[in-house]
Amino acid sequence: MKSLLFVFALFARLLDADAIALYLTWYTDPSTTMAIQWHTPLSEKSDAIEIQALAGNWRKAKGSHLELGDRVVHKLFLDHLMPDTEYSFRLEDDPAIYKFRTAPKTLNGPLRFCIGGDIYQTPDLFRKMCRVVSAKDPLFVVLGGDIAYAVNSNPFRFRSMARNRWFSFLQEWKEEMISPEGQVIPFLIVPGNHDISPDDSELFFDLFAFPEKQLYRAIDFGDYLSLILLDSDIYEPIEGKQTEWLKQALQTRSQFPFKFAVYHIAAYPSVYSYTGKIPEKIRSNWCPLFDKYNLSAAFENHNHAYKRTFPIRGNQVVESGVIYLGDGCWGAIPRNTKKAWYLAKEARKNNAYMIELRQDSAKIDAVGLHGERIDSLEIPGIKIRS
Ligand SMILES: [Fe+2]
Numbered sequence: 452m453k454s455l456l457f458v459f460a461l462f463a464r465l466l467d468a469d470a471i472a473l474y475l476t477w478y479t480d481p482s483t484t485m486a487i488q489w490h491t492p493l494s495e496k497s498d499a500i501e502i503q504a505l506a507g508n509w510r511k512a513k514g515s516h517l518e519l520g521d522r523v524v525h526k527l528f529l530d531h532l533m534p535d536t537e538y539s540f541r542l543e544d545d546p547a548i549y550k551f552r553t554a555p556k557t558l559n560g561p562l563r564f565c566i567g568g569d570i571y572q573t574p575d576l577f578r579k580m581c582r583v584v585s586a587k588d589p590l591f592v593v594l595g596g597d598i599a600y601a602v603n604s605n606p607f608r609f610r611s612m613a614r615n616r617w618f619s620f621l622q623e624w625k626e627e628m629i630s631p632e633g634q635v636i637p638f639l640i641v642p643g644n645h646d647i648s649p650d651d652s653e654l655f656f657d658l659f660a661f662p663e664k665q666l667y668r669a670i671d672f673g674d675y676l677s678l679i680l681l682d683s684d685i686y687e688p689i690e691g692k693q694t695e696w697l698k699q700a701l702q703t704r705s706q707f708p709f710k711f712a713v714y715h716i717a718a719y720p721s722v723y724s725y726t727g728k729i730p731e732k733i734r735s736n737w738c739p740l741f742d743k744y745n746l747s748a749a750f751e752n753h754n755h756a757y758k759r760t761f762p763i764r765g766n767q768v769v770e771s772g773v774i775y776l777g778d779g780c781w782g783a784i785p786r787n788t789k790k791a792w793y794l795a796k797e798a799r800k801n802n803a804y805m806i807e808l809r810q811d812s813a814k815i816d817a818v819g820l821h822g823e824r825i826d827s828l829e830i831p832g833i834k835i836r837s
Pocket residue numbers: 596597643644645715752753754
């Protein structure tokens with residue numbers, strides 16, 4: 452009996468030792484950096500990890516932490532990493548070995564990644580889509596907003612409910628998006644209206660190690676791919692400072708073969724109103740810049756449906772225009788779509804986009820909850836388009 456109790460206690464300790472949540476994100480250069488964030492019970496405050504490149508020596512690294520509710524949130528920023536390299540790491544209080552891969556600096560083979568939005572509204576749908584996405588082994592995922600559905604306009608909602616919503620999303624992300632071999636799929640965050648607001652931002656910045664309180668940014672993969680991650684009036688306004696920044700960002704990247712924009716609220720919605728205030732602001736401030744600097748495609752969300760627009764330039768259907776894809780339905784209940792002059796395809800379907808980037812074109816597949824292909828298109832890189 453005594454030995455049984457001992458085995459039980461040991462087992463309980465091992466279970467307890469696992470980090471409750473572990474998520475990897477990129478805020479800057481994806482080929483040389485990685486931000487590791489993890490949660491532990493209040494009793495485990497060590498911010499130390501050991502990291503190893505390929506089969507080299509293990510070296511120590513140390514981050515920082517803060518206490519949040521029933522747990523400790525640890526953040527650690529790694530830089531000077533080698534591009535296109537697999538790293539292994541272990542946390543001090545967790546027996547598991549985890550792995551990640553840095554992005555390549557030059558595009559030699561195909562680069563596979565995923566874009567999807569409106570993630571954890573319905574956990575059952577979320578899990579199904581996670582399984583479809585992780586089976587395709589993407590290098591990373593872009594989360595296009597409304598991630599955990601933590602921010603809610605209900606005035607009677609407790610602050611702890613928002614926190615618990617994030618905690619439960621992050622815990623399930625760890626369960627679904629880390630392979631049995633310990634390979635972690637990093638994510639890049641784009642803000643949605645249920646993630647953060649100008650007067651409710653503390654929790655968001657406690658959980659994610661953004662180097663500054665500005666959410667719009669460009670993430671460059673060498674000089675072959677730029678992800679333009681925008682803030683669609685969620686934390687900062689569309690017009691003014693952000694649009695000025697966008698102009699500069701697109702101008703300086705005009706020679707990149709691939710430039711994809713990702714943001715939450717849609718300029719060309721498949722469910723919501725076309726004349727909404729935010730869609731109109733995006734169409735008047737950002738879309739002319741997308742046209743001018745030959746954006747490869749825009750990924751929109753928030754509508755909870757599937758859509759592909761016709762190519763659009765100057766707010767008209769033009770063969771050489773920009774295609775807007777979306778419409779944010781990773782783990783949300785899909786909605787009925789409408790017909791509109793700009794919609795080439797629309798469907799009441801859960802979806803995520805798998806992108807395979809090759810030297811001269813990007814192959815984009817929209818996949819559904821059962822792994823079925825909903826749509827497929829190929830977008831040429833800018834050098835061969837001009
Ligand atoms: Fe939304």
